Amino acid sequence: MTEPAPVFANGVDHERLTSQLRFYLETDKLKRILRRNMLVDGSRRENDAEHSWHLALAARVFAEYAPEGTDIDRVVEMLVLHDIVEIDAGDTFVYDAQESVSQLERERAAADRIFALLPEDQAKRTRALWEEFEARETPEARFAKAIDRLAPMLANWHTEGGTWVRHGVTRAQVLEKVRIIAEGSEALGSYAVALIEDADRRGYLATG
């Protein structure tokens, strides 16, 4: 854990600011958590921080495909923090059934440690937003998850199969994940199905 500089500023609650700085510095580690998928140009694997940035942008770009009344600011807030737990829990490959079983437990423990670095009021709010994202019960959480699922599909299509080919992922397995996109956005779900059908025709998916 990196400690904030031991300096005092005029008119600032030192303890509170130190907690906030500690959380900010700790989350720098998200830049070193690698995902399975590659950048769109195929040059290297993507990290969680830049992935989260791209989703925050995508939520705005594709906002019109969210159900009417969806609060996009809240979607962006969720997406900015949705992967922070992976600093401790690591990235879980969405097609790895074994890893996925222990994932929730590992992520809960990570949330307990990392969000608690913040002052209590902010820790509570941040934790609640992350839980909301995971529960996928509000339109905001569903749309955020849809964006999170769509992004690697776009990267995979544009790298001629990327992680699908490398990890032997089949059309049936991908279509199962597409359901989560459709739950958050009918239009993006429909686009994702068309994308997968096209990827299948091009041989970007494993046969099985």
Place this chain on the structure above:
Amino acid sequence: MTEPAPVFANGVDHERLTSQLRFYLETDKLKRILRRNMLVDGSRRENDAEHSWHLALAARVFAEYAPEGTDIDRVVEMLVLHDIVEIDAGDTFVYDAQESVSQLERERAAADRIFALLPEDQAKRTRALWEEFEARETPEARFAKAIDRLAPMLANWHTEGGTWVRHGVTRAQVLEKVRIIAEGSEALGSYAVALIEDADRRGYLATG
């Protein structure tokens, strides 16, 4: 330029979605634009995409230090897109006077090209937000700039001087940049001054 998959989805305006996907894919390049400063652990240089993510998070963490009434959602939206122009214009080191002269011109040309990939209504809105950020006239733009200036100072302090030492940056030069932080947030400006004074005592800054 990476072209979106040539697929049609039911009930979606194909031309509009294709424009949005083209912009989304193009902005993936921000992940390959390197900044001068290092990650907090000093392991490598930071890229613009992960930097933008960390600022979006920081705007929320430090929100209480913005002037009352500042719209933090708008601040986050600005920070998510503030560096996209650097895909064409490159990162300009804040202490490089020569580079800074041609910076605005290069960034304007980049904005003309990249934001125009979006459908017209979204292109306009995005361009206007970026112009607002650059103009630093609204409380939102000033707070966003303050966060953008504070982040590399935190990284530099935690890497024992980082870019300051390497590029011969003096205390006077850094304190000039601190004014931009104070313009956006009195409290963060006060913290930044304390941080620089401390960095100076520790020999993290060039003498001059």
